[in-house]
Amino acid sequence: EVQLVESGGGLVQPGGSLRLSCAASGFIFSPYWMTWVRQAPGKGLEWVANINQHGSENYYVDSVKGRFTISRDNAKNSLYLQMNSLRAEDTAVYYCARITVSGTLDYWGQGTLVTVSS
Amino acid sequence: QPVLTQPPSASASLGASVTLTCTLSSGHSNDKVDWYQQRPGKGPRFLMRVGKGGIVGSKGDGIPDRFSVSGSGLNRYLTIKNIQEEDDSDYYCGIDYGTGREFVFVFGGGTKVTVL
Numbered sequence: 576e577v578q579l580v581e582s583g584g585g586l587v588q589p590g591g592s593l594r595l596s597c598a599a600s601g602f603i604f605s606p607y608w609m610t611w612v613r614q615a616p617g618k619g620l621e622w623v624a625n626i627n628q629h630g631s632e633n634y635y636v637d638s639v640k641g642r643f644t645i646s647r648d649n650a651k652n653s654l655y656l657q658m659n660s661l662r663a664e665d666t667a668v669y670y671c672a673r674i675t676v677s678g679t680l681d682y683w684g685q686g687t688l689v690t691v692s693s
Numbered sequence: 694q695p696v697l698t699q700p701p702s703a704s705a706s707l708g709a710s711v712t713l714t715c716t717l718s719s720g721h722s723n724d725k726v727d728w729y730q731q732r733p734g735k736g737p738r739f740l741m742r743v744g745k746g747g748i749v750g751s752k753g754d755g756i757p758d759r760f761s762v763s764g765s766g767l768n769r770y771l772t773i774k775n776i777q778e779e780d781d782s783d784y785y786c787g788i789d790y791g792t793g794r795e796f797v798f799v800f801g802g803g804t805k806v807t808v809l
């Protein structure tokens with residue numbers, strides 16, 4: 576069974592940092608692009624960042640460029656999101672998801688809540 | 694980039710049918726979109742992909758037959774027949790508009806479906 580389990584969320588002050596993790600199991604992790612998608616409270620889904628199979632290519636939504644870094648460790652079947660210079664508008668549930676070759680997000684985790692507030 | 698527009702809400706009585714609409718912005722009539730279901734407090738779940746001609750590829754794991762899709766012009770539809778209590782969820786359409794090796798995603802605003 577494919578499972579994606581996020582962790583690392585919490586309450587952080589504006590300007591602070593947080594590192595999210597996503598543990599993958601039930602499939603061979605290394606061949607897949609992976610992504611982070613977030614959802615502000617009561618709002619819709621917003622794509623945040625992607626990373627390719629090897630970690631050599633990554634893409635970000637404009638609002639997080641220069642502040643967030645996506646990475647992965649294929650040996651540990653894990654995906655990460657380093658978030659720096661956090662702002663109130665980054666408050667959201669962050670989901671990791673697997674990307675198929677056709678660009679579908681076929682499996683998602685349950686999410687981890689990040690709250691940026693003083 | 695494409696814009697996906699969804700009505701904010703829809704409702705149907707238990708056992709009835711409901712059709713949700715995702716409208717693509719002008720110039721994107723050949724694009725395919727993915728439908729996702731999000732139950733309260735849960736992560737999204739992939740349902741299926743739809744193009745102008747209907748379903749593209751296979752449904753997501755465990756998706757019941759009462760979920761179906763169709764397409765026409767700029768609209769992509771998700772129909773739920775014999776709606777059940779567990780279908781009370783938010784439904785999002787999404788699209789990958791990456792131009793090559795990369796993937797870039799955008800989602801509609803979502804439709805909240807209430808089962809009466």
